Amino acid sequence: KQEVTQIPAALSVPEGENLVLNCSFTDSAIYNLQWFRQDPGKGLTSLLLIQSSQREQTSGRLNASLDKSSGRSTLYIAASQPGDSATYLCAVFEYGNKLVFGAGTILRVKS
Amino acid sequence: EAQVTQNPRYLITVTGKKLTVTCSQNMNHEYMSWYRQDPGLGLRQIYYSMNVEVTDKGDVPEGYKVSRKEKRNFPLILESPSPNQTSLYFCASTHRWAGANYNEQFFGPGTRLTVL
Numbered sequence: 001k002q003e004v005t006q007i008p009a010a011l012s013v014p015e016g017e018n019l020v021l022n023c024s025f026t027d028s029a030i031y032n033l034q035w036f037r038q039d040p041g042k043g044l045t046s047l048l049l050i051q052s053s054q055r056e057q058t059s060g061r062l063n064a065s066l067d068k069s070s071g072r073s074t075l076y077i078a079a080s081q082p083g084d085s086a087t088y089l090c091a092v093f094e095y096g097n098k099l100v101f102g103a104g105t106i107l108r109v110k111s
Numbered sequence: 112e113a114q115v116t117q118n119p120r121y122l123i124t125v126t127g128k129k130l131t132v133t134c135s136q137n138m139n140h141e142y143m144s145w146y147r148q149d150p151g152l153g154l155r156q157i158y159y160s161m162n163v164e165v166t167d168k169g170d171v172p173e174g175y176k177v178s179r180k181e182k183r184n185f186p187l188i189l190e191s192p193s194p195n196q197t198s199l200y201f202c203a204s205t206h207r208w209a210g211a212n213y214n215e216q217f218f219g220p221g222t223r224l225t226v227l
Contacts, residue, residue, distance in 0.1 A: 031213065031214045032213055032214060032215075034215065034216060036218075041199075041221075041223070042220070042221070043201065043218050043219065043220040043221045044201065044218040046215065046216070046217070046218075049213070049215050051213050089153075089154070091154075091216075093205075093214040093216070097142070097159065097161065098144075098156050098159065098169065098170075099144070099146075099156065099203070099216055100156075101146075101153045101154040101155075102153065103151070103152075103153045104153065
């Protein structure tokens with residue numbers, strides 16, 4: 001059974017710092033990996049999607065990498081801002097036609 | 112605008128009173144699914160549908176029903192809600208890129224359900 005783990009569970013950093021969020025998954029039989037952002041009590045906003053054949057994707061200050069063979073992905077946020085404060089969720093779309101989520105990393109960027 | 116809509120957004124009900132949460136997408140996606148989100152447990156799939164009249168159980172289907180009579184709608188039905196179904200529910204629609212192993216999920220805004 002696919003398991004997705006995110007480390008750390010929570011992170012607090014000063015504004016301007018670069019940071020890395022980690023995601024690992026146990027079964028490499030995936031179509032793609034998707035990073036989401038969720039603000040408290042709100043819905044999910046898709047940030048980046050990496051196909052299983054890709055190594056990384058970039059959008060603005062965000063860069064996500066994927067190492068499918070080792071079951072790892074990282075989300076790099078450059079020059080963090082208070083507006084980046086949210087929960088970040090990693091999810092893999094597996095061959096069983098299901099999106100399996102990690103528990104998330106709660107990020108707080110202090111001004 | 113491409114979107115997934117859910118209604119209602121907030122619902123407080125009592126044990127045993129049947130309810131339906133509607134979900135609709137305007138992107139002509141074949142694949143849709145329902146998730147619930149609970150503190151400490153993350154998001155878990157309840158049911159999914161590969162196409163019209165094709166539905167299947169996810170990880171936590173007990174106490175829920177779904178139907179898929181038309182491509183755009185995928186309602187979630189709680190025949191006899193119980194307090195342990197108090198949760199935040201998300202409907203999702205998936206764009207599947209044929210031959211590209213690429214499945215992008217789009218989520219609705221969520222429905223916060225409280226069962227007393």
